[in-house]
Amino acid sequence: MQQEAVSCRLSGAAGEPGAPGAITLEDLDSLAEEPSPGSPYPGNGCSQGADAEQDRLLSYWQSVGRGHQVDVPGDMAEPIQQLTRNNQHQERESIPFTLIHRKEKFGEVLYEKRQYGKAKWACIKMQEEQYEQSICLGFMKLMKYICEQNSSGLYLGMTIPIVTLVHTNESHSELTRSVTVAYYLPELLQEQPPQPYDSDIIIEEWPPTVVYTRSFRGVTNEDSIMREINFLAELLESPELCLQNIFIVAGYTNPAAANRHNEIWFLQRP
Secondary structure, X not given: OOOOOOEEOOOOOOOOOOOOOOEEHHHHHHHOOOOOOOOOOOOOOOOOOOHHHHHHHHHHHHHHHHOOOOOOOHHHHHHHHHHHHOOOHHHOEEOOOEEEEEEEEOOEEEEEEEEEOOEEEEEXXXXXXXHHHHHHHHHHHHHHHHEOOEOOOOEOOOEXXXXXXXXXXXXXXXEEEEEEEEEEOOHHHOOOOOOEOOOOOEXXXXXXXXXXXXXXXXXXXXXXXXXXXXXXHHHOOOHHHEEEEEEEEEEOOOOXXXXXXXXXXXXXXX
């Protein structure tokens, strides 16, 4: 591995006056409506007879995106609707790992050491001006792949967390603009992943990896990520055992919530 809101990431905490919004899986939960009797809503396909719902969902995403200089194009209408329809907590597959060690102090978990197995991921590299723009645009592309725009023609299902590989500059003082947004292929698709129609999305096999991970709460932007990187480096007894310029940000819950759950991951050197 070079890596619940799974979300089209836009920054901002809910309830803060004037704070930017965020498009999240939890937002999709609240926007989804029960189909009326007789409505042609297939369980795993984009509805052809729900133009009004598509327009409503697309308009919501576009209104949030405009506040962050992110354009949500019209061709996102069906993927947004399908992800909304299929967005059930029990249907989100978690990435499996083995817990090796947990460091605690006064009952607080300082960090965990985990083993992740070899796995295939759908990855897309982005390099927008701002971190949140890269994450949002990258995830929209992955949404299309998940929502039938793949060689199987099927809805693939959500996995959590969606992860982002970030890089620091040579002085380790700030993040670079280059990020990789990655989606873990569900277990049933690991052997033969459907191929994406979008040539920007690459299926990669990441080797078994040991990670040191620490949970943190709040927004994920350039400043908060660097702060969490520095904090975890101080907690680890031997941070030099990990890669020094590549890190992972993982998101598990609604990034618009004040108490949302994120993690920073350090990758142990091979």
